[in-house]
Amino acid sequence: MKEHILIVDDDNDILELLEYNLSAAGYDVLGFLNTKHVRRVLIEEKIDLIIMDRNLPDIEGSYYVEMLRSKNINTPVIFLSAKNSTEEIKEGFLKGGDDYLAKPFDIEELVLRVKAVLRRSRGDVKELVENVEYRDMKLDLNMHKVQIGKLDIMLTNLETSLLQILVTNKGKVLDREFLLKYVWKDAENIHPKTVNVAIKRLKEKIDPAKSKEYIKTIRGVGYLVA
Amino acid sequence: MKEHILIVDDDNDILELLEYNLSAAGYDVLGFLNTKHVRRVLIEEKIDLIIMDRNLPDIEGSYYVEMLRSKNINTPVIFLSAKNSTEEIKEGFLKGGDDYLAKPFDIEELVLRVKAVLRRSRGDVKELVENVEYRDMKLDLNMHKVQIGKLDIMLTNLETSLLQILVTNKGKVLDREFLLKYVWKDAENIHPKTVNVAIKRLKEKIDPAKSKEYIKTIRGVGYLVA
C-alpha cells in the first residue's frame, strides 16, 4: 500500500512541484494551501508524513506542528521554509519537526529526505484513528477522553498519553525511565517521582472508587495494565 | 538507560566538540578517528546512532555506511561533512543516511537533529521478554508473576530473578556462590545464608502446601529445579 504524504504550502507552484515529484516517487500526495482541514484529514486518513511550510497565511507552520504534537499526533514532519537562520531551524526541531529543509531546495534532495524519514519512522507511526480499548474502557485519543461504561471522562494531554502507552503496552511493566522517555518525551530534568504522582492522579480520575485496579503497581519496577 | 552515540571523525577538535556537547545532552558518546574498530563495536555494543564524517583517512564515510547497510546494520546515521553540494548530500541519503549536516555546523542544531532522529527511530513499544515454563508453572517475566495452574502469583524482583535463574538452569544444581553472583549481582557483603531465606520464602510463595517440591535442596551444594 502506498504511503501518504500531506503537504501544506500556500505557494501553489511549490505545491504542484512537490505533488508531481512525490507522486512520481510512488507516494500518495494530498496538498493543502492552508491548515484549515489538515487536522481532520490527519485524524480520518492514514497519513505517514507531513511536509509543512512555515509561512502559512493562517498560522506559523511550526506552531501548528507544536499544536499537533500536544494532541498526541506524532506523524513525522519535514519543514520547508525560506526561514533558514540556525535559530529558526532549531525552532523547527524544538516544535517537533523531523527534518528541516531551506527554500530554495533541490527537489531530489527533498525526495531523498522524505524517504529517509519514512524509512526510519515506518512501523512506529501510530494509528490516529484507531481508538484503544481495555476491559470496559474505551480510550478516544482524539477527543482526549475515556469512556468507562456509560461515563465519559475528559483527560488532559498528559493523562491521555500516559493511559495510551499503558494500554497499548498491556501486559508489560513499564518502568519510570520508559515512561519519562515516551510520555514526557525525554524532557530534561524531570524527576522520576513525577511519574508516581501522574499515575496516582490518573488512577484517581479513571477509578475514583479504587475498585477496578486498571493500573497495577509493580514494586521496584513500574506500572502496568494487565 | 542512556542512548549510545558513536562518532567517527578524523578531526580531533570536532570529535571533542561533539563528545562534550552530546555528553552534556545526556548521551553516552564513543568517538573514533577512523573506522577500524567501528564495525566490531556496532556488533558488540548497543549503539543507537552514528554520526559520521565523510572525509575519513581510510575510507569515504558514505561508502562505509553503504557497507554497513549491506550487512544489515541499520543503525541511524547522520552525516557530517564539508562536502555540501546537493549531489554529495543526495549521495549521503542514497547510501543509507538519515540526515546530512554540512560543516561548519551549529552544534545546537546538530544536537536537535540527533534528538529528532532518535525520537523517530525508536519504537514506543516495550520489548517483550520471553517467558519461561516449568511443569504446571508459567513464569511471566514481563508481568513479574507465575501462573500455577489457574492461580496467578505476583513475584517481587528478587523472587522473579531467583525463580528465573533456577528454571532456566533446570537440572543443574546452583550453589550459593553462583546465585549470589547472578541474582544478587555480586553485591558486597551479602551473607550466603541470605540465599536460604530467599529460597524458603520463594518456596512458601509458590507452593504454600509444600506438595509440589518445585525447588529441591541438595545438601552441601545448593538448590535445583529438576
Next chain:
DNA sequence: ACTTTAGATTACCTTTTGGTTACATATTTT
C-alpha cells in the same frame, strides 16, 4: 545413639519504594 553440620524457620529491623498531600509554577480559559 551421639555428634556435627547444613539447612529451615522465625522474628526482628533497616532500607527502599510508593502513596499521599500540599504547594508552587506554568499554562489555558474566560
Next chain:
DNA sequence: AAAATATGTAACCAAAAGGTAATCTAAAGT
C-alpha cells in the same frame, strides 16, 4: 488580567522487601 486548570516538586508517611541473627530440625558421619 483574573480565574481555573494542569502539572511538577518536595515533604512526609506507610508498606513492602529483604538481610541478619538466633534458634530449631534433620541429615550424615562416627
